[in-house]
Amino acid sequence: RIDPATLEEFTVEGGRPDTITEEKLRIIHEHGVNRVSINTQTLNDDVLELVGRKHTSAEFYRAFEMARKANIPIINTDLIAGLPGEGFCSFSDTIDRIIELRPENLTFHTLAIKNAADFAQQKDHMKSMHMFSETSKCVDYSQLSAKNAGYIPYYIYRQKNTVNNLENVGFALPGTEGLYNIYMMEEIQTIFAVGAGAVSKMVSRDGKSIERIFEYKYPYEYLADPDGMKNKEKREKSLHFYHNIW
Structure with a gap:
């Protein structure tokens, strides 16, 4: 039996904002969770609908506020550059609005086409020179904005089939770095996993x-x-x- 009080980091992947409730947040907080991920990908509702996300930007704000009220110490938010239908103006607006909320952790991903993705057929979207340029600008803007807002980069990795072979970067306010992410990238930590696909x-x-x-x-x-x-x-x-x- 593991005593949560002895854990240095205890993360719950909250995932989509529409799946997060006050009761879930209350329960995980009572059991020692000190980090939660609330992942909106973008705050552009048209893009969210296009890529098949079953939530809205309003639901993200609601979930984020509930997590704050539940006193979860560290909130992480994932965003994705290069989503179909989203250019630089839309993505930079999302970055600005998210940084205003001051989540302790920000993770900036570059779109990677997966075989099972609903929009896998949109490889022409990824190959266009315009998309290369727009996504590169989005990635540059996200990293510069985070640094200017006091966040520090603490881990980086690349996936296959990303737009322009761009990277994924995790940023954190000093002292809130996600230790699991660091240990996983460095391959220095034993991980016991349970469940399908683990x-x-x-x-x-x-x-x-x-x-x-x-x-x-x-x-x-x-x-x-x-x-x-x-x-x-x-x-x-x-x-x-x-x-x-x-």
């Missing part, structure tokens, strides 16, 4: 050996294993790693 990662003391354990990818597979064969496999691999490698 990947546990065990790191040796010297950092030279990493063992990964994959859960079932899909929920129906995960739920169809009542005897917990994957849990048994995870337990055996974990014991072997810590007895013989760690």
